[in-house]
Amino acid sequence: GAVVSQHPSRVICKSGTSVKIECRSLDFQATTMFWYRQFPKKSLMLMATSNEGSKATYEQGVEKDKFLINHASLTLSTLTVTSAHPEDSSFYICSARKPKREGAYEQYFGPGTRLTVT
Amino acid sequence: LAKTTQPISMDSYEGQEVNITCSHNNIATNDYITWYQQFPSQGPRFIIQGYKTKVTNEVASLFIPADRKSSTLSLPRVSLSDTAVYYCLVGLYDYKLSFGAGTTVTVRA
Numbered sequence: 001g002a003v004v005s006q007h008p009s010r011v012i013c014k015s016g017t018s019v020k021i022e023c024r025s026l027d028f029q030a031t032t033m034f035w036y037r038q039f040p041k042k043s044l045m046l047m048a049t050s051n052e053g054s055k056a057t058y059e060q061g062v063e064k065d066k067f068l069i070n071h072a073s074l075t076l077s078t079l080t081v082t083s084a085h086p087e088d089s090s091f092y093i094c095s096a097r098k099p100k101r102e103g104a105y106e107q108y109f110g111p112g113t114r115l116t117v118t
Numbered sequence: 119l120a121k122t123t124q125p126i127s128m129d130s131y132e133g134q135e136v137n138i139t140c141s142h143n144n145i146a147t148n149d150y151i152t153w154y155q156q157f158p159s160q161g162p163r164f165i166i167q168g169y170k171t172k173v174t175n176e177v178a179s180l181f182i183p184a185d186r187k188s189s190t191l192s193l194p195r196v197s198l199s200d201t202a203v204y205y206c207l208v209g210l211y212d213y214k215l216s217f218g219a220g221t222t223v224t225v226r227a
Contacts, residue, residue, distance in 0.1 A: 004161075034214070043205070044162070044217040093161045095215075106152070107215060109161035 002028050004096050006110035013084055013117055020080045021113045023094030029074035030096035034107070035067070038091040050077040084117040091115075122206045127222040136193040138221050140206030143187045151182060151189045154205045156220070162205060166191070193223075201225045 003026040013019050023033055031052045036044040048069050049057040056069035066088075068080040077096075081088055095109040123141040130136045142151065150169050154162035166173055168180040168189070179192040193200060203220040 006161075036217075043219050046214055046216065049214060091159065095161070106164060106167060108164060109154075112159065112161045114159065 002026075002096070002098050002106070002108040004094065004108045004110040006092075006094055006113050008113060009111060010114045011116070013115070015085055015117055016083055018080055018082045019084055019115060020078055021092055021094075021115075023077045023079070023096070023110050025075045025096040025098075025108070028096070028098050030077075030098065031074060032097040033071060033077040034095045034097070035069060035077075035079050036093045036095065038093060038112075044093060047079075081115065084115070086117045089115055089117045121216075122208055122218050124204075124206050124218065124221045126219060127224065129224050129226065130196055131226050132197055133195050136196050136200070136223060136225075138191045138193075138204055138206070138223070139188055140191070141188045142206070142208045145186050145208050149208045151180065151186075152207045152209075152215075153178070153180065153191045154207065156203045156205065165204075196223075196225045198225050198227060 005024045007022045011019055033050040035047045037047050038044045046059050047062045050069045050071040052071045052074055058064045066082055071077040091112050091114055093112045095107045097105050097107050099105055150167055152167040153165045155165050156162040166175055166178045166180045168182050170182050173180045181190045201224050203222050205217055205220040207215045209215055
């Protein structure tokens with residue numbers, strides 16, 4: 001397998017403030033990482049695709065100015081929730097794409113970050 | 119993105135084999151089939167990936183018929199700790215994985 005970490009695992013912030021979440025691939029290089037959001041008892045929703053050295057690609061309905069993504073290196077992508085509001089409270093999960101020898105890819109997920117906005 | 123359909127829930131008992139079938143009628147030629155397991159408040163964990171026929175690893179087997187329009191994840195001799203949500207995903211070059219509702223597997227003693 002492969003290891004993807006997220007930091008912090010849990011964060012509480014006040015409404016109007018910004019929060020940064022880090023996603024790291026620990027034992028492989030990931031040119032592409034993904035950010036998902038998951039509400040209670042719901043499935044994962046893809047928010048954006050993070051590409052190393054270029055701008056992120058956002059899914060329809062996801063505000064790029066609110067959810068800032070930076071993929072500064074082959075092992076680190078960050079998601080910043082700007083001017084957070086209570087409705088942004090959710091479980092945020094990142095994943096990193098790892099190439100396989102046969103040409104396919106595997107995606108490995110981080111443990112998730114629980115964001116609570118008060 | 120190929121859409122997948124899988125049962126919403128399945129119940130089983132410890133020691134039994136659990137088979138979850140996923141339908142993906144619109145699978146593309148280059149698509150792989152990947153299964154993930156998710157526990158509450160954790161990120162999904164990669165279980166197995168395959169393209170055709172049968173793939174087996176230390177935790178599961180994946181059976182894919184010749185037409186690849188479906189796949190079956192087989193979990194041998196489940197235990198209570200296998201209670202989780204299992205997701206079937208299809209994709210590769212269109213690598214944006216789209217998660218469906220998943221199958222909630224409940225293992226009882």
